[in-house]
Amino acid sequence: MQRFNHTAFINSRRDERGLGHHTLRAYSQDLRTFSRFTKANGLTDPLSKEDILAYHRHLRDELDAKPATIERRLVTLKSYFAWRAERNSALPSPFTDVRITVKIPRRLPRPIDRDTLKLVLRANGGAIDALLSPGADHAVPDAQNAVTVLIIKLLIVTGLRISELTNLKVRNVSSDGSQILVQGKGSKERIVFVPNRELQEEFQRFCKERSDTGSIASPLFLNTVGRRLRAATFRKRLRALSERLGVEPHLTPHRFRHSAATLLIEEGIDIRMVQALLGHANLKTTEIYVRVSNTALRRALERADILSTLKH
Structure with missing residues (x-):
């Protein structure tokens, strides 16, 4: 052509x-x-x-x-x-009179259930060990184990995309570890918050160590050879953790993102706030989590308990 x-x-x-x-x-x-x-x-x-x-x-x-x-x-x-x-007006679009409808099955996201999240967090870094030989990303040392679990915690509370997280620089985190400046899709920037005080302190200590050993312009998360941690490398670590803990289907960064959104909806957080946290351009993208989660509805109905009120 x-x-x-x-x-x-x-x-x-x-x-x-x-x-x-x-x-x-x-x-x-x-x-x-x-x-x-x-x-x-x-x-x-x-x-x-x-x-x-x-x-x-x-x-x-x-x-x-x-x-x-x-x-x-x-x-x-x-x-x-x-x-x-x-x-070039001499080359008109052939789509001018084309009407094609493609029916796409609506796939619901698969968040990680609460029991599995608790199991992963109890692993406390010790669950990912000796994955490969030294030098490759197989034998992750204890320090890297702790970093892996730190990343998991951050994914759960922030709902970040793994590419957003692995592209962070040291300077993108506030001095107290409570805020992260994220560059999302289309180079759009947004602020995400780390709400848990214990996690803030852990994150703060990690960022200070990274600042002391590198610079504020350095990648925040590194692999075992001191280069920027890549999303593919972190996925391998999650798959290894899944095998170690017997988790099926295996853990993925995006499932943690789904979990972050679902948990917030279940706890009654306004959907527009969840939209802002996840960096969704369209509210419809976020609304799918309302359909996924029935927990919030069940809790509201249990609190209302209409039948009990009619008996009194």
Whole structure:
């Protein structure tokens, strides 16, 4: 397909919209998939409505892509063609008259139940030991064990995305360990709070040690060789902890995020406050946790106890 160069589009999304690395990588994957389709079918500009419908069938029937993947690929492609049409009126978007509905099954998040969270916290750092040989991230020393559990506690009380947490610098934490300046999706900044006093003190001591051994511009969390802890490395540690404790399905950073939201909703925290904590742009994204949790409803009904009030 002639003139299909998505590099400029990706660069504009990064520079003009401030989109994050993961979003830009997904855009690139989506556009490369379409580029392969156009080459395989000998398609050239201008593309037609039928070409887009054929691509939809290709994703659905030949690639057997999941509905959410199909929707994302089509949304990315539509954005690309709209962007291109703005810059070259001779290349109109083939999506102008296209109406494609992709039904996506609503998947409920899977938070970690309270008993499992208690089990993980009782591990107290000693549960993750000798995972690999020294030098790799297998033999995590005691100091790293404690850091792993500290991160778990922070995920539970803040609901941070693991990428937000692993990208933190020492300077992003307040001097008393009670506040964290987080850069979320689209480079949007927000403040999250560490409400537990004991955790604040533990976090404060950790941050002071990191400041003393490095600088305020250093990564907050390091791996066993002194470099920034990567999300993939932390996921490996959680999987090892899951195996050690017999937790199924295994622990993941995002399940801790789900747990943070669900626990707050269950304790009666206003949904808009939960939205602000999680950094959700749309309240609908947060509302799913209301449907997940029936605990708050049960407690409210037990407090009301309408039948008892009618007896008196």
